[in-house]
Amino acid sequence: MAGDGEEPPAMGGDKLILRGLQFHGFHGVKQEEKKLGQKFVIDVDAWMDLATAGDSDDISHTVSYSDIYRIAKGVVEGPSHNLLESVAQSIANTTLLKFPPISAVRVKVGKPHVAVQGVVDYLGVEILRHRKA
Numbered sequence: 001m002a003g004d005g006e007e008p009p010a011m012g013g014d015k016l017i018l019r020g021l022q023f024h025g026f027h028g029v030k031q032e033e034k035k036l037g038q039k040f041v042i043d044v045d046a047w048m049d050l051a052t053a054g055d056s057d058d059i060s061h062t063v064s065y066s067d068i069y070r071i072a073k074g075v076v077e078g079p080s081h082n083l084l085e086s087v088a089q090s091i092a093n094t095t096l097l098k099f100p101p102i103s104a105v106r107v108k109v110g111k112p113h114v115a116v117q118g119v120v121d122y123l124g125v126e127i128l129r130h131r132k133a
Helices: 031-036 052-054 065-076 084-098
Strands: 015-027 038-047 105-110 123-130
Touching: 031 105, 038 065, 038 084, 065 084, 084 105, 084 123
Parallel strands: none
Antiparallel strands: 015 038, 038 105, 105 123
């Protein structure tokens, strides 16, 4: 298993990168989380071959960052999930379903405002999903 921030060994280096996407959502197991909501911070890496887009300078040879942003926004601002794992899975699955050129996607979901005894930047989850053959 790759360490934090490292790329999985079987994957090439080409990827689309979206960092620090912030949305207000209503996810969590506590009733106040579902009622009041809170900020969530999302990072997405989407692996695909970018050589053709690099050579052609043509948007049709890649996936638009805006399209992946809209997926993350739709999930986080959409119906409530109990678990961050479910939020991340929904973003990853939708991205892979809508964009066949993407071979794998990593999604990190951070929750900056958590009820813990101590100072944290955020708590969250990170998942990596590969396209099934």
